[in-house]
Amino acid sequence: MLEVVNPYNLRKVGQVPTVNWDEVDQYLATATALSKDRKARLPDYQRIEILKKAAVLMEGRFEELALLIANEGGKPLGDARVEVTRAIDGLGLCIKELGNNAGREIPMGLTAAGTGHLAFTQREPIGPVVAVSAFNHPLNLIVHQAAPAIAVGCPVLVKPAEDTPLSCQAFVEIMYEAGLPEDWCRFVACDIPTTEKMVTDSRVAFFSFIGSARVGWMLRSKLAPGTRCALEHGGVAPVIVEESADWSTMVPSLLKGGFYHSGQVCVSVQRVFAPKAQAQELANQLAAGAKKLKVGDASHEDVDCGPLIRPHEVDRIEAWVNEAVEEGATLVCGGKRLGNTTYTPTVLLNPAVTSKVSTLEVFGPVVCVYGYDSIDDAIEQANSLPFAFQASVFTKNLDVAMAAIHDLDASAVMVNQHTAFRVDWMPFEGRKQSGYNVGGIGYTMHDMTEEKMAVINL
Incomplete structure (x- = not known):
């Protein structure tokens, strides 16, 4: 068990179960199988229904979630309430962006070779996502990392900050209550060696990281070939x-x-x-x-x-x-x-x-x-x-x-x-050592999908 304390008075405010590598290995195996089985994918409308219901559930637990943020993360209660509002709105943004996360027609008649062909693209979920999050926005950051994966149909494993896992756990449980099958989103509280092994596993298609530059760049250097990533570090604004x-x-x-x-x-x-x-x-x-x-x-x-x-x-x-x-x-x-x-x-x-x-x-x-x-x-x-x-x-x-x-x-x-x-719909990215790739819900959804083109000889 991981004990969680109030960072002001250091009194225990909760605890969460931890998992070992064997459990994480099984989560990754299941996530990989779900990604490969195209018939097992949840249709868009069903994912939209789940996200809508989750937003309603979060609204019903608004004050509880704000107190959780304040107690485990030390964010003043007024600002914690703003964070809950943003997190709820973030689920709505995911739904809205699903309509924009689309392919396009590719013009083919520009040369004689292309004449008589029709080409278009579609976007497909990239595969298993691993998200490692930070403490300072313990609910809204999870929404920014996990909800886009859920929205586009990627199984996701979420590793919260060690200091603030309670908000993440609450979000994952709300997603289950809203109807998301457990295999599609896993709460993973684990130690550093297990985290590194999970992140660098070859089955991970996309790695989302929010935290220190030292850790983020180190993990990126160890990613398996083919794993895409987005890193959000800090600045000296x-x-x-x-x-x-x-x-x-x-x-x-x-x-x-x-x-x-x-x-x-x-x-x-x-x-x-x-x-x-x-x-x-x-x-x-x-x-x-x-x-x-x-x-x-x-x-x-x-x-x-x-x-x-x-x-x-x-x-x-x-x-x-x-x-x-x-x-x-x-x-x-x-x-x-x-x-x-x-x-x-x-x-x-x-x-x-x-x-x-x-x-x-x-x-x-x-x-x-x-x-x-x-x-x-x-x-x-x-x-x-x-x-x-x-x-x-x-x-x-x-x-x-x-x-x-x-x-x-x-x-x-x-x-x-x-x-x-x-x-939360802005692009949000660090340059140079401050990060890699673009955050923001719509941008993350785009990164968690891949484009596939079809060319038809008419």
Whole structure:
């Protein structure tokens, strides 16, 4: 059994059964047999009915699921409710995207050789899917990884984060209750060696991973020949502030983007570049807002920032902030632990460009503000790292906005919005070391299918 604790008070909140390799091996064998037996595939309308019923069941357990997210993952209850809403909507997106996940006609009369032929494509499920997930959105990430597989007709094995398996288990059980046969979706809580053996098995057709770059790239390097994959890692998200920016809307946006879920978000606001004449005042205003955020048990209604997922993360962030201050950063607010599991929302001004907080993903409640001489210098520094995910620019100047969109090395550039903004039908992808391939429900459904062409000689 795997015991699950509340990351704030470290009290046990539940447990889930673990499986060994023999059980996983059988799951993979069954998934492979289902994929090969085309007559065993569930028809589209039946999968749609299952997804619709699952959404109704989740709606009926809305508050229960939100409390589960807060208790096992430390996400503040208000944000946990938003996550449940997104997860329910995600099932609806899967249904909608099924109508778009279609083939096309290939024009054949473009040369004499093709004349007299009809060609078209269809999309087929790719085969067994293995999904390994992260802790920070323990329900919605599972929906993004498992529900597309279910929607397109791929058997899926889901391995949740060790810290947050309860939401995943609840989702899988809801799918069963909605009518999905158990062999089509398996909850797999297992140890690291079993996980690696499962992921790298030659029967896996598609591997979906959300987590650290170190683990993701390592697993990708060991995939069996032919296994496709999508990796979502993290970034060190940059924000460019231009002198015309509207601070009345920008400051609240940056506070949300930087301290939402205590910064434990892969596109959390981390590096904010402002004109030198404005940097100190921006840091002061961010600090004033950060000081108002209440830190505590995420299951309490009035808490803004919950705990970090494990005590050693508090130790790490404390060390990184202390290092930044020793290397010349000004500590504007925060900079201290509140206990074994929480850390104060922190604002740093002008850390050294070589400090860890400037070069690596903090994944904690720390926002850094840097003063720049020219916006070109700021964009150059923003682009200087081997990570690139979402970025943003705040400006009232259209030329500046368009230049930032063009010049920032990012998969998405938000204008007058924080870097952590996302809706679930957007493409969501990391560049360089931040990931591989595209997330987002419709894009994942596309990746979990393959195109087959038919050519008919008329």
